[in-house]
Amino acid sequence: AQSVTQLDSQVPVFEEAPVELRCNYSSSVSVYLFWYVQYPNQGLQLLLKYLSGSTLVKSINGFEAEFNKSQTSFHLRKPSVHISDTAEYFCAVSEAPGAGSYQLTFGKGTKLSVIP
């Protein structure tokens, strides 16, 4: 079984400042790692994912995350945030390769508030 810990429930940050949202996981097997984002009054959507290969993965809107196997972490970073990044961010893990379902285990979420 896997578990995910998001260390911060809320992160306020000023516009154009950098941000890091922390995620640690626990698993006895190899994993796939994901960050999903939920904008207000919407469902979740995939932001980025690590399956294999390069440990640094990037999204189209400037976020990046680095898989660190020794520290069992997958922290999400952005060098300069925008008001539109205000949302709740969820880290998730699944077994790799999945048993056909790619069942996800989610963290409790981090609410990012960007302050003008």
Place this chain on the structure above:
Amino acid sequence: DVKVTQSSRYLVKRTGEKVFLECVQDMDHENMFWYRQDPGLGLRLIYFSYDVKMKEKGDIPEGYSVSREKKERFSLILESASTNQTSMYLCASSPPPGASDTDTQYFGPGTRLTVL
């Protein structure tokens, strides 16, 4: 684009009522999932389904049942609603193994259920 729709955005029911939450996806996905989302608890898996008429319990199945009579539709049923089932319910689907995005879950907008 993948589209996952849920029958209602907001629903108010009384204790003891039988409640049906419907989810439909239009991408011929085999895997479908029901989660509930509560503040500070993140997403918790209720039930999932790999195929028509097939279902598996998730982490919190008590008080819920599901139905999947057609591939595109996955229903969540609360046999006798209780106040502790007041929550946001999210449906998701994912493609079968072999698809390029088989690891990705696509979410609907959610149904906010209030049980009085």
